[in-house]
Amino acid sequence: GDSVTQMEGPVTLSEEAFLTINCTYTATGYPSLFWYVQYPGEGLQLLLKATKADDKGSNKGFEATYRKETTSFHLEKGSVQVSDSAVYFCALPINQAGTALIFGKGTTLSVSS
Amino acid sequence: KAGVTQTPRYLIKTRGQQVTLSCSPISGHRSVSWYQQTPGQGLQFLFEYFSETQRNKGNFPGRFSGRQFSNSRSEMNVSTLELGDSALYLCASSLLDSNPGQAFFGQGTRLTVV
Numbered sequence: 001g002d003s004v005t006q007m008e009g010p011v012t013l014s015e016e017a018f019l020t021i022n023c024t025y026t027a028t029g030y031p032s033l034f035w036y037v038q039y040p041g042e043g044l045q046l047l048l049k050a051t052k053a054d055d056k057g058s059n060k061g062f063e064a065t066y067r068k069e070t071t072s073f074h075l076e077k078g079s080v081q082v083s084d085s086a087v088y089f090c091a092l093p094i095n096q097a098g099t100a101l102i103f104g105k106g107t108t109l110s111v112s113s
Numbered sequence: 114k115a116g117v118t119q120t121p122r123y124l125i126k127t128r129g130q131q132v133t134l135s136c137s138p139i140s141g142h143r144s145v146s147w148y149q150q151t152p153g154q155g156l157q158f159l160f161e162y163f164s165e166t167q168r169n170k171g172n173f174p175g176r177f178s179g180r181q182f183s184n185s186r187s188e189m190n191v192s193t194l195e196l197g198d199s200a201l202y203l204c205a206s207s208l209l210d211s212n213p214g215q216a217f218f219g220q221g222t223r224l225t226v227v
Binding site for chain 2: 042044049089095097101104106
């Protein structure tokens with residue numbers, strides 16, 4: 001069945017460091033892919049998405065490219081800030097509408113000044 | 114526009130009891146999905162409702178059930194509670210359009226089974 005695998009961390013970085021969080025997926029067809037973020041004390045929210053192969057999603061300085069050949073959707077940011085400390089989830093829809101999601105285990109990022 | 118509202122925010126129940134959780138989606142959103150979040154298993158999909166019909170279901174036992182009302186509000190019910198049902202239950206609503214869109218999540222209901 002469909003699945004998502006992401007590095008679990010925790011990831012601890014200093015401010016302005018480069019961030020990569022790996023995500024690979026197994027799916028039938030070519031679904032959309034998402035990154036969601038859960039800030040401390042807040043609800044889960046969409047960070048970025050890509051709807052087809054080779055698409056690049058971007059938001060708040062974060063980027064992820066949908067790579068069909070490697071079935072990957074790695075999250076990157078060139079210079080992290082303390083405010084980026086959160087839990088990040090890679091997600092894959094199991095229906096066409098994208099309303100039923102399967103998530104990776106989540107990666108906790110902690111950024112210190 | 115108000116976000117997704119889940120009630121109650123916290124709940125403590127005893128093993129064997131049943132519980133009902135409520136979710137009010139964003140106005141105009143007709144799809145509601147439920148998820149269970151635990152430290153061990155992470156975020157797991159429970160089920161999704163659209164126009165009062167369950168369209169997708171995750172791999173959970175029959176003790177977990179749900180329903181959706183004509184105003185799109187949704188409830189989920191867990192019967193015969195077990196200690197392992199302790200979790201954060203998240204509800205998400207979506208506005209369906211031509212492309213897979215964004216799911217908006219509520220703050221969740223923290224259920225503790227003792």
